[in-house]
Amino acid sequence: MDGLSTDVELTDVQGGWDDRQLAIDKVGVKDIRYPIVVKDRREGIQHTIASVNMYVNLPHQFKGTHMSRFLEVLAEHKRAISVESLPELLRHIQQRLSAEEAHIELQFPYFIRKEAPVSKAAAMMDYQVRFVAGMRGDRFHMTLGVVVPVTTLCPCSKEISERGAHNQRSHVAVDVRFKQFVWIEEVIEWVEKNASCELYPVLKRPDEKAVTEKAYDNPRFVEDMVRGVAADLLADPRIRWFRVTSENFESIHNHSAYALIERDKEGRTSCAFPAV
Amino acid sequence: MDGLSTDVELTDVQGGWDDRQLAIDKVGVKDIRYPIVVKDRREGIQHTIASVNMYVNLPHQFKGTHMSRFLEVLAEHKRAISVESLPELLRHIQQRLSAEEAHIELQFPYFIRKEAPVSKAAAMMDYQVRFVAGMRGDRFHMTLGVVVPVTTLCPCSKEISERGAHNQRSHVAVDVRFKQFVWIEEVIEWVEKNASCELYPVLKRPDEKAVTEKAYDNPRFVEDMVRGVAADLLADPRIRWFRVTSENFESIHNHSAYALIERDKEGRTSCAFPAV
């Protein structure tokens, strides 16, 4: 609702007319921090804090949108956020904002309990997750993004050196669009299995030996990292489109190595290189 | 515990001897993201995500510290984090790390449900909170920090202009050390009552009118902002030391205005200006 009876005296400036003939693709609120509950494959749910952006389209004749309604929709949404609940949240935005298109972006840390490989000592480890979703009329689309930190060890350094091999932490970011549900945990698994080694919050000495040797035995260029994940995503029939990037925070340089593969399995135009 | 029986073969390099005669002030782990539960004055508790640093001191004869134990302490801590629970957490670190001094820093968003001034439309709003605590032997110290975003409106702009007055969002950061317990909410109240106006997540038109006029009626230089809060902190007998800063993200410049007041009520040496 739009406030109290004094409202009748307060002009709705946003609701007025605009005559520049310019529709706006997205308008709304950005960088709201909000506590949310998300679905968790193992625990059912987990509590986290999201950074939220919410937008609608604005046809050319309208002067502005009613920003406060976005916050009200967010405050009213009681269900745990998940791929299944997002269409309802977007429909709610469409209705409250009287809009044809609604968009939402939620970025949040997601925690998984990880056990060290030998000692099984355990603690929580965080992964950055992003849900980007939209509804145009009844058509829903969503992109799931996960940033997975891993260890990568350099094949060249290993090959040419008599001892040791430089390695570093890498951030592998995977964005996927899918026909059937994909868990956040599955995306994480696709990345961790292709790395030199995965990360662990707690490592006792037998674990440290194990991960050091495993990384040494599984060297990966940044090119190998993205190719390994891309091959797995290509092979899974649920995935329609993906983009994989790996950023290695090189231990021997003050800059990163980086690689990107993007594929649209259904043959639509990729935006990777704009037409000249 | 330090792992499995194979441990007997794996040298404890960190436990070895160092002969450089150099004690280390702080050593440990930094930038761990972890889900925590904190005490909440209204709700009892709230879930949030903290960025955590944990350190101990290291006497000169020891080569290194056992980093994994910090994570284990964090994973085992089940109670809600609060000023009351921090001494126990620090003692736990002292014991597990066999250290004389233990330090912890937790930084997290803290949410309060705020109602708009006229319409009472409500949603959650976030404040950045920081607990910095340490234990040396049995001596406990703690600093509570809160960053409170507010509206400030410029007195000069109001005075010299025929219409309007520039205003902006400001971040007021308050750090306090106290003799008796102080709620996060109290620190927020000290800041919000001294601002041109406080912020609200949801504002309907009657609210927008109210906050616009209130800010106009209560102009504050960045100097007024810190003086107002400092006066309140000086007057409260529980506060032993404080530092207040205000950073105004000026709407008319591409830089900020900034002010700082720091006072130690018990007369100890302030570190504000180092001796030459």
Place this chain on the structure above:
Amino acid sequence: MDGLSTDVELTDVQGGWDDRQLAIDKVGVKDIRYPIVVKDRREGIQHTIASVNMYVNLPHQFKGTHMSRFLEVLAEHKRAISVESLPELLRHIQQRLSAEEAHIELQFPYFIRKEAPVSKAAAMMDYQVRFVAGMRGDRFHMTLGVVVPVTTLCPCSKEISERGAHNQRSHVAVDVRFKQFVWIEEVIEWVEKNASCELYPVLKRPDEKAVTEKAYDNPRFVEDMVRGVAADLLADPRIRWFRVTSENFESIHNHSAYALIERDKEGRTSCAFPAV
């Protein structure tokens, strides 16, 4: 050159064969900080510091790329960086990396001397500029991006309030692709003329009065901000494609208002809403 005679013993692991049949869209180096010289409409050139990313494509049969060559190309580039010099730099990358496609992204602060409107007191003010360019064979493309900070004042707040109107700093980001050369300064002018008021580094009292009243007389919703700039970009025949966003750091909320307009004047597929 690839090093010394001992090179013959050091395996070129990156130059080896890969059989996964996966071409890589972009591979290279990211987040290099480097001093550069850029063309300046008034001064001829200015010195600044850029954050640089450089990539090439990698056909499926090659295992990896030779990262060090990117740094060598950057270190050798002596000319001032400009729209005119970028094709040569990209050709150089194509040759040194033996690649079909070369990409470069440079992000840097760009300074303009601004005089206050009444007193003419002057100093430098910074704008964030980004050059994103690529070469595929002989085909060159480039996107020029500029983030222009301005003042925006809310029309609704002005209309419904008896005194004052909330205002704030906004960041207007414009990305353009063009058929004929466009100066960074022109993009800045398109934004500043459409704002409630532009920013100035130095403001004496007569200037502060002038900008306060000017902003009050020119209220702009975030929707007006993007529509105003979009209209000017649509009208300029040199511009083929553009994206304009405005992010207002609201003085009355702890989040931002945001709007986006994107137009491809030549009718190619916009990537704004992915096909479902």
Place this chain on the structure above:
Amino acid sequence: MDGLSTDVELTDVQGGWDDRQLAIDKVGVKDIRYPIVVKDRREGIQHTIASVNMYVNLPHQFKGTHMSRFLEVLAEHKRAISVESLPELLRHIQQRLSAEEAHIELQFPYFIRKEAPVSKAAAMMDYQVRFVAGMRGDRFHMTLGVVVPVTTLCPCSKEISERGAHNQRSHVAVDVRFKQFVWIEEVIEWVEKNASCELYPVLKRPDEKAVTEKAYDNPRFVEDMVRGVAADLLADPRIRWFRVTSENFESIHNHSAYALIERDKEGRTSCAFPAV
């Protein structure tokens, strides 16, 4: 000067009286980006971009300070910024702002041309430098800070593993106060000689072999990193006070290892642990 003749009509609100009896420790402008020239040991000077904060103290009876004057002082300062020129700049701030104390903080990237150890292939590499200086009456103080990125390799991992050893990039931050001039380059050398290996912008294969083996032969815990640098700083009679920290972006964890040593050679009170 404070503007034009119309100034006589525009109230100097900042110049007015305040009766709360609260002096302000620091007030001024923050986060100004400005092009500067700094002294360079090899080249004489280099151009860079600084983030600048400038403050003065404000006695209790004054309402506010005249912010625009800070920008004017910065715009007028033509000499290359260096330890030698800072006292003049601070005196200029004291005079223009009619203040007893003036403070300045400049943070900027500083570039050094580095040659790879075997091939001598060269390019520029950046280090983050910070000058923090103040003048109280005639008393000048300054702190020089440099963040030096290096490679560190873990002694424990090397000792207990049959092959390989985890390593990562580390950021070693050194802050020093000195009796006689110290070059930025000297601080960098103190850090780089104590690391497992220093970083290089360009590495051809013989260089990559050399740095991989060097790091392997020189394992360093985060504790060793700070102890090594601290020993060198203690030994240099020009250094009066220092703080060294090392942050290792662990390749096997999603958090950092961290250590800190702070020493005041002249025995003044350290602020490391606040009195309870």
